[in-house]
Each structure stands twice: as C-alpha cells, then as structure tokens.
Amino acid sequence: MKVRIKFNKTGAMKFVGHLDTMRYFQRAIRRAGIDISYTAGFSPHPIMSFALPLGVGVESEGEYFDIQVNSSLSSEQSIKLLNEQMADGVQILSYKKLPDETKKAMSLVEAADYILLLREGYTIPDNFSEILDNFYSQQKIMIIKQTKKSEREIDIKPLIFKMNFSENGIFMRLKAGSVDNIKPDLVLEALYKFIGQSMPKFAFLIKRQELYTIDQDNRLLPLSLTGEEVL
Amino acid sequence: MNKLALPDEILLSIDKSARYIGNEINSVKKDLSSVSIRFAMCFPDVYEIGMSHLGIQILYAMLNEREDIYCERVYSPWVDLDKILRDKNIPLFSLETQSPIKDFDFLGITIQYEMCYTNILQILDLSHIPLLTKNRTINDPFVIGGGPCTYNPEPLADFFDLFYIGEGETVYFELMDCYKEWKSSEKNNDRKAFLKKASQIPGIYVPSLYTVKYKKDGTIDSFVPIDNSIPSTIKKQVVMNVTDTYYPTKPVVPYIQAVQDRVVLEIQRGCIRGCRFCQAGTIYRPTRERDVSILKKYAQELINNTGFEEISLSSLSSSDYSSLNELITYLISDFKTKGVNISLPSLRIDAFSLDVMSKVQDIKKSSLTFAPEAGSQRLRNVINKGLTEDDIIDGASKAFDGGWTRVKLYFMLGLPTETEDDIKGIAWLSEKIAKKYYEIPKDKRKGKCQIVASSSFFVPKPFTAFQWAKMNRRDEFLQKAYMVNDEFKIQLNKKSLKYNYHDADTTILEGVLARGDRKVGQVILNAYKKGCIYDAWSEFFDFGKWTAAFEEEGIDMDFYIFRERSLDEIFPWDFIDIGVTKEFLKEEWQKANNEIITENCRSKCSGCGAAVFKGGVCFESKN
Ligand code: SF4
Numbered sequence: 001m002k003v004r005i006k007f008n009k010t011g012a013m014k015f016v017g018h019l020d021t022m023r024y025f026q027r028a029i030r031r032a033g034i035d036i037s038y039t040a041g042f043s044p045h046p047i048m049s050f051a052l053p054l055g056v057g058v059e060s061e062g063e064y065f066d067i068q069v070n071s072s073l074s075s076e077q078s079i080k081l082l083n084e085q086m087a088d089g090v091q092i093l094s095y096k097k098l099p100d101e102t103k104k105a106m107s108l109v110e111a112a113d114y115i116l117l118l119r120e121g122y123t124i125p126d127n128f129s130e131i132l133d134n135f136y137s138q139q140k141i142m143i144i145k146q147t148k149k150s151e152r153e154i155d156i157k158p159l160i161f162k163m164n165f166s167e168n169g170i171f172m173r174l175k176a177g178s179v180d181n182i183k184p185d186l187v188l189e190a191l192y193k194f195i196g197q198s199m200p201k202f203a204f205l206i207k208r209q210e211l212y213t214i215d216q217d218n219r220l221l222p223l224s225l226t227g228e229e230v231l
Numbered sequence: 232m233n234k235l236a237l238p239d240e241i242l243l244s245i246d247k248s249a250r251y252i253g254n255e256i257n258s259v260k261k262d263l264s265s266v267s268i269r270f271a272m273c274f275p276d277v278y279e280i281g282m283s284h285l286g287i288q289i290l291y292a293m294l295n296e297r298e299d300i301y302c303e304r305v306y307s308p309w310v311d312l313d314k315i316l317r318d319k320n321i322p323l324f325s326l327e328t329q330s331p332i333k334d335f336d337f338l339g340i341t342i343q344y345e346m347c348y349t350n351i352l353q354i355l356d357l358s359h360i361p362l363l364t365k366n367r368t369i370n371d372p373f374v375i376g377g378g379p380c381t382y383n384p385e386p387l388a389d390f391f392d393l394f395y396i397g398e399g400e401t402v403y404f405e406l407m408d409c410y411k412e413w414k415s416s417e418k419n420n421d422r423k424a425f426l427k428k429a430s431q432i433p434g435i436y437v438p439s440l441y442t443v444k445y446k447k448d449g450t451i452d453s454f455v456p457i458d459n460s461i462p463s464t465i466k467k468q469v470v471m472n473v474t475d476t477y478y479p480t481k482p483v484v485p486y487i488q489a490v491q492d493r494v495v496l497e498i499q500r501g502c503i504r505g506c507r508f509c510q511a512g513t514i515y516r517p518t519r520e521r522d523v524s525i526l527k528k529y530a531q532e533l534i535n536n537t538g539f540e541e542i543s544l545s546s547l548s549s550s551d552y553s554s555l556n557e558l559i560t561y562l563i564s565d566f567k568t569k570g571v572n573i574s575l576p577s578l579r580i581d582a583f584s585l586d587v588m589s590k591v592q593d594i595k596k597s598s599l600t601f602a603p604e605a606g607s608q609r610l611r612n613v614i615n616k617g618l619t620e621d622d623i624i625d626g627a628s629k630a631f632d633g634g635w636t637r638v639k640l641y642f643m644l645g646l647p648t649e650t651e652d653d654i655k656g657i658a659w660l661s662e663k664i665a666k667k668y669y670e671i672p673k674d675k676r677k678g679k680c681q682i683v684a685s686s687s688f689f690v691p692k693p694f695t696a697f698q699w700a701k702m703n704r705r706d707e708f709l710q711k712a713y714m715v716n717d718e719f720k721i722q723l724n725k726k727s728l729k730y731n732y733h734d735a736d737t738t739i740l741e742g743v744l745a746r747g748d749r750k751v752g753q754v755i756l757n758a759y760k761k762g763c764i765y766d767a768w769s770e771f772f773d774f775g776k777w778t779a780a781f782e783e784e785g786i787d788m789d790f791y792i793f794r795e796r797s798l799d800e801i802f803p804w805d806f807i808d809i810g811v812t813k814e815f816l817k818e819e820w821q822k823a824n825n826e827i828i829t830e831n832c833r834s835k836c837s838g839c840g841a842a843v844f845k846g847g848v849c850f851e852s853k854n
Contacts, residue, residue, distance in 0.1 A: 016249050031538035057239065087254050
C-alpha cells in the first residue's frame with residue numbers, strides 16, 4: 001500500500017538539508033513503528049520518495065513524501081505516532097493512502113507556492129509593490145541560467161504563474177518539478193536586476209507553502225488532495 | 232525550541248550549519264531555573280566525529296539522569312565558523328540551550344587523541360575562558376579533562392583545573408556533590424578551596440596542587456603534592472560491574488551524518504591479550520564482560536529509541552567475548568527482517584566469523600581484516616601479538632574458498648628490536664596471502680585478489696611495556712616505509728598487492744605529546760597561538776609551525792622521543808596507579824627484548840596487578 005505524508009519544516013529545522021531530512025524521516029518511521037516496506041538485499045532501505053527537495057535555509061508548510069507500507073494503522077493513529085517522534089519544528093500534517101497506480105510524487109509535481117518574508121533589519125524600496133507589478137507585467141523576463149557546462153539565456157516569465165506583494169511578503173507561484181524547476185531566489189534576483197540593484201543577501205526568509213500537481217483538466221491541485229484517509 | 236545562538240546570516244554562510252543547531256532527537260531539554268549544576272560536555276573535534284563517541288553519550292545520559300544537573304554538548308566549530316566567531320567576538324555556545332559555555336559550572340573535555348590538544352585551546356579561547364588555569368577567576372567554569380590521554384595529562388596540566396582519571400561512571404556524582412557543597416559554603420569565591428576538596432575524591436587529579444622538580448638532564452627528580460593532605464598517587468577509576476551500570480539506550484541522533492552513524496553496543500571493557508604496544512590493553516584492565524541478556528535488551532531499546540538503520544558491536548577484541556556466538560545469532564535473527572544492518576568489528580577470522588560475515592554483509596563488497604602488526608613471527612613475539620602466520624594464511628584461505636577476494640592488513644613500523652627482515656616481512660607476508668589465493672584453480676576463483684597492507688609508525692605510549700623504548704626518527708621511519716614499498720615491487724604477485732603508510736610528521740608530534748611532561752604545555756600554547764588547530768586533519772596539520780614552537784620555547788623533541796629511558800627514570804605519568812604495576816611492565820619489556828611471549832589472561836594469569844580491582848577476568852574461573 002502506498003501512503004503520502006505531508007509535513008512542515010520550520011525554525012532551526014530549516015538548516016537540515018535534503019539528504020539529512022530523508023534520513024531523519026527513515027529513522028522517525030522506525031521509531032514510530034510504521035510498518036514500512038524495505039528493499040531486498042544486504043543493505044535494505046525503506047521504500048520512500050520525496051516530492052521535491054527543499055533547500056537549506058528554506059522553511060516549508062507543505063512538504064511531501066510517499067512510502068510503501070505492508071500494513072497501516074489509521075491515518076489519525078499514524079499521524080499521532082509519527083508526531084510523537086518529531087523534533088521541534090517538524091510536524092506531520094497528513095497521512096493518506098494513495099491509489100496503487102499513483103506515480104512517484106517526484107514526477108507529479110508541477111508547481112510550488114512560496115512566500116518571501118523580509119527579515120528583521122532589512123529594508124525594501126518604498127514602492128516595492130509597484131516595482132513588483134511592473135516587473136511581472138513584462139512580456140519576457142530573461143535571465144542567464146548557468147548550468148555546469150554552459151550559460152544560456154532563458155525566459156522565466158512562463159514559469160512564474162503568479163506573483164504579488166502584500167504586507168506578508170512576496171508571494172510567488174512557480175513552476176516546479178523535475179523539468180523547469182525554478183527557485184524563488186532566481187526570480188528575486190531578476191527582480192532586483194530589473195531595478196538596477198543587486199539582491200541583498202539574506203534579506204528574505206523563504207517559505208514554501210504548498211506543492212501542486214495537475215489534474216486531467218490542467219488545474220493545479222495540492223498534492224495533499226490525492227488519496228484518502230486510512231480509517 | 233531555543234533561540235539559536237547564531238543568526239540566519241551566519242548559519243547560511245557556513246558549511247553544514249546543522250552542526251550547530253542542537254534540537255536533535257533524544258537531546259535532553261531541561262528548565263535552566265530548576266537545575267543547580269550546568270555541565271558542558273565537549274569533544275574537541277568537529278561535530279560528526281564527536282557525535283560518534285560512545286563515552287560522551289554515556290556521561291551525557293548519566294549526568295542528565297540527575298534532576299539538579301543539566302549536561303549539554305559542545306564540539307569544535309569547523310574552521311569556517313571558527314573564523315566568524317573570532318571576527319565577530321561571538322562566544323562559543325552549547326547545543327542544547329545555545330548559551331555561552333562561559334556561563335557553565337563545568338566544562339568537561341574528553342581527550343581521545345593527542346592531535347586534538349590545540350583544539351582544546353580553541354574551545355577555551357572561543358568560549359572566552361582563560362587558557363591557563365592560573366588566570367581563571369570565579370566567573371569561569373571549572374575545566375575538567377577525561378579520556379585515554381589523561382593517563383599522561385602532564386602536557387595539558389596548565390590548561391585543566393582537574394582531570395578525571397578512569398571510567399566516568401564511578402565518581403562523577405561524588406564530584407558534583409562536592410561542588411554543590413562548596414557552592415553553598417562561605418568559601419564559594421575561592422576556586423582553590425573547591426579544587427582542594429575535589430582532590431580528595433579518588434581518581435580526581437588537580438595538577439595545580441603538585442610540584443614537579445627536574446634533574447639537570449631534564450628528567451623528573453620529584454613529583455609531590457604541595458601539602459600532605461593531597462594524595463600523592465591517583466588511582467584510576469573502574470566500573471567493576473559493567474552489566475549493572477549506566478548505558479545510554481537513548482543516544483542523541485544527529486541530523487548530519489556522523490562518522491559512526493549507527494548505534495553502538497559496548498560488549499565488554501578491556502582486553503585479555505596483552506599486546507605490548509597497546510595502551511588500551513593495559514589502562515582498561517581487567518577485562519570485564521557485559522552480560523549477554525542485558526546486551527540483547529539494550530540492542531532492542533537502542534534501535535527502538537533511535538531508529539538507526541545499523542547496530543555495531545564495540546570492544547577491543549570482540550572475538551574474546553565469551554557469548555559472542557549467542558549475541559550475534561540473536562542480532563541476526565532479530566534485526567535482519569527489520570531493515571537493520573549489523574556491522575561487525577574486525578573479528579578473528581575463523582569458520583564462525585566467516586559464517587556470520589557471509590550472513591550480514593555482501594562478500595563481493597567486503598574485505599577481511601587482519602592486524603598482524605609486525606611482518607615476522609620473531610617481531611610478533613616481541614610485541615606479544617598472538618597471531619601466527621598459520622592463523623593468517625589459514626583464515627585467508629578459508630575466506631578465499633568462501634568467495635572473498637579482498638584482504639586488509641595492518642602493520643606498524645619502528646617497533647623495538649626491528650630488523651630488515653621484519654620490515655621486508657610485511658611484503659613477504661602479503662605475497663604469501665596472494666599466493667594462497669592463486670593456488671585456487673582459475674575456474675574456481677573470482678578474478679584477481681586484492682591485498683592492501685597499511686603501516687603506521689610506532690609510538691611508545693605511557694603504561695605499556697614499551698614505555699622505556701625510543702622512537703625512530705622521521706628519516707628512519709620513512710626509510711623503512713620505502714624499504715617495504717620497494718620490497719612489494721619485486722614480489723611475484725605485485726599487481727594484486729598494495730601498500731600505504733601513514734604520515735611520519737604526525738607520528739613524531741604524537742610521540743612528544745603522548746610522552747611529554749609539563750614543559751610541553753608551553754609548546755602547545757605557542758603552536759596554538761601560531762594558528763595550529765585541527766592537527767588531526769592532514770589538510771590543517773602544519774608541522775613547520777610546531778617545530779618553530781618547539782624551538783621558540785627551547786624544548787627539544789628528541790629528549791622525549793629519541794631517548795631510551797633507564798629503568799629507574801621517573802615518568803611524568805608515574806603518579807597514576809592503573810592497577811597494572813610498573814614492575815610487571817618492566818618484566819614485559821625485558822621479555823619483549825628476549826622475544827618471550829606472555830599468555831593471555833584467560834589461558835594464564837600473569838599477575839599484572841589489575842586483580843586489585845577484584846573482578847573481571849582475574850576472578851572468572853575462581854568463583
Ligand atoms: S591480574 Fe591476571 S587475569 Fe587479571 S588482568 Fe592481570 S594478568 Fe589478566
């Protein structure tokens with residue numbers, strides 16, 4: 001049986017990197033007594049796959065991984081057992097049984113919501129909201145993307161699904177997943193370049209809010225909506 | 232969650248910031264207002280190394296069991312953060328409450344190897360604690376050292392207020408109570424009053440309460456307490472019932488990968504073998520086994536409490552543990568289906584160990600390990616290494632039949648009485664093993680075999696039979712390594728053989744620091760001021776700075792390492808009573824020179840002196 005687990009990651013836990021987070025959950029699952037399936041062989045490992053890596057320093061309210069289990073208690077009980085094993089700053093938010101044919105979470109991700117919060121002690125231009133609107137209303141937003149081998153110019157406008165500014169910070173809905181994944185700092189960098197300034201390092205605390213897949217009608221659907229509660 | 236000591240800007244600018252955030256699973260949380268003693272436990276190396284150490288986990292669990300004590304952890308900041316802390320004048324902090332080390336009552340430092348000595352000064356310095364005990368005030372924590380290097384604490388005597396000699400489980404609580412008493416007395420603004428009180432506790436050594444006088448030739452003339460209320464010898468502390476003592480069954484689980492990223496099951500303490508070069512073999516005498524039923528229970532609890540995917544057995548010589556078969560069989564049957572790997576320490580290679588190894592690891596990927604330590608039987612007799620060529624060849628042959636193709640061999644160069652044949656013997660023995668492999672018909676063997684021999688350079692350590700021996704010079708070491716290397720090149724199966732040797736400069740320094748007296752302290756301080764830290768890391772070790780420090784302080788390295796010592800010389804560490812007597816070690820030194828072996832504790836007691844502790848192997852068959 002496949003299960004999708006949603007969790008958040010905040011505070012000091014934002015400094016725990018992706019591979020370490022995977023290991024953290026493998027161990028939490030063993031402590032919680034979740035009946036996860038293991039691969040065969042001399043060093044068996046739990047069958048588990050994460051939706052989208054989260055960078056070091058980025059907080060999140062909507063992270064996901066899928067696991068394969070041999071048997072399962074109810075969602076409610078499983079969440080409780082897992083939450084008893086969490087460190088401060090990580091909470092399990094949902095635990096849902098997936099239809100057997102569901103593809104790996106990683107291949108489903110289409111978009112991600114981010115909010116960028118101004119850290120204490122940093123300032124932004126007064127007319128930031130206006131700047132942001134002007135920036136986003138451009139036909140094209142060209143940036144130079146550096147890969148290991150080459151540098152190429154790409155237009156990221158089509159990868160920014162939504163962008164606005166509120167007193168809470170900068171909201172962005174961005175293309176995400178295994179193809180054309182873009183990170184909020186890249187957009188931010190382009191924004192500062194647009195106004196002829198260099199991006200102030202560390203000015204914003206980045207928080208991922210949700211991950212989406214698309215349904216048959218091309219509508220974005222939070223990953224947590226797939227699957228059903230185990231009763 | 233506690234507010235982090237470092238702002239995001241710093242944590243995002245350094246490598247592996249999760250080293251500094253605390254908040255790990257099983258780390259202990261307490262309310263500071265409800266505790267009366269704050270103890271900072273330190274391993275003076277980077278987090279991933281420090282977190283791999285069982286001793287710290289034992290003391291951490293033990294001290295935190297008491298409600299009035301809060302023990303937190305601290306490790307050496309990596310060089311990137313080290314620089315930032317200095318530049319911004321940010322005091323070093325504990326992981327749990329993220330608060331300055333200077334605010335603690337105690338800073339306990341475990342001293343596991345000599346090459347961490349400058350890191351000790353780094354910890355003190357970054358904590359804003361005066362490096363020298365004589366400059367500390369009532370506002371500073373008491374700095375206490377423990378661990379194997381405290382069996383010669385003298386080079387560090389100027390930096391530590393106290394040393395704890397022996398196993399931590401025995402008198403720590405006594406020391407804590409003594410501290411509380413002093414704290415509530417009217418003398419609570421007199422550091423010395425506490426230190427004097429503490430010096431009455433067995434195993435506690437307060438270096439500032441002793442005076443050392445030297446002879447003209449630099450050797451020690453006398454080592455005496457400043458007054459006769461202070462004990463003149465310090466008795467090492469041992470836990471005689473290792474079954475019924477503290478065991479950290481809820482060890483802290485790191486986020487980042489530790490060097491030993493697994494739970495550790497300590498099956499016994501001490502070793503029955505009596506290899507003459509081995510300090511652990513004497514200072515941890517007598518051998519004490521932990522009951523197998525409690526080990527099974529601990530194994531379960533450890534995995535349940537941590538969720539680790541691997542468990543490993545720990546001891547100096549696991550093959551000598553009497554219930555090994557029972558324990559391993561249990562672990563395999565119980566854990567194999569639960570996705571928990573079992574990592575076995577290097578076992579003596581025989582039918583039993585090959586059988587269990589084939590169950591727990593992939594033969595294709597694993598290798599066999601032998602530690603002959605010396606290349607010839609003659610020299611193995613000198614060092615009392617009870618491993619014969621037949622043992623090795625038979626073991627390897629059985630393993631080759633079982634499908635193994637890789638063998639690792641460990642040797643030492645520079646051992647006392649060593650001859651050219653002993654040295655070249657390293658290559659000859661390796662060749663014989665390869666030859667054994669190629670005796671298997673071609674269609675039955677799996678391609679080539681790979682024999683990897685490594686050698687380290689020998690350091691005569693305190694409290695071993697070789698403590699009177701002199702070390703080789705740097706050039707001698709290297710010439711010997713080249714000789715081995717050349718000999719490897721002319722072997723028939725040279726393509727299946729590989730040889731590596733360790734760095735000689737580190738060995739020289741290790742020798743001085745291990746055998747030094749109080750005078751060596753000023754050199755450590757000088758080297759630290761020159762910028763030496765992380766000496767155990769080859770990328771940071773700067774022997775040039777060290778030699779300059781020796782020169783500037785007028786301290787001659789040769790005096791400590793290239794001098795064969797007379798039998799009546801007073802050693803800096805002679806004031807410590809480890810149970811094993813100097814008389815016994817002298818006999819062993821003479822037997823070594825005559826190539827006579829000594830039997831292990833189980834086959835025959837040699838009356839080493841450790842029976843004074845009234846337990847363990849010394850009394851096994853007698854009750
Ligand atoms: S007294 Fe005998 S049995 Fe005990 S440790 Fe010494 S040699 Fe071994």
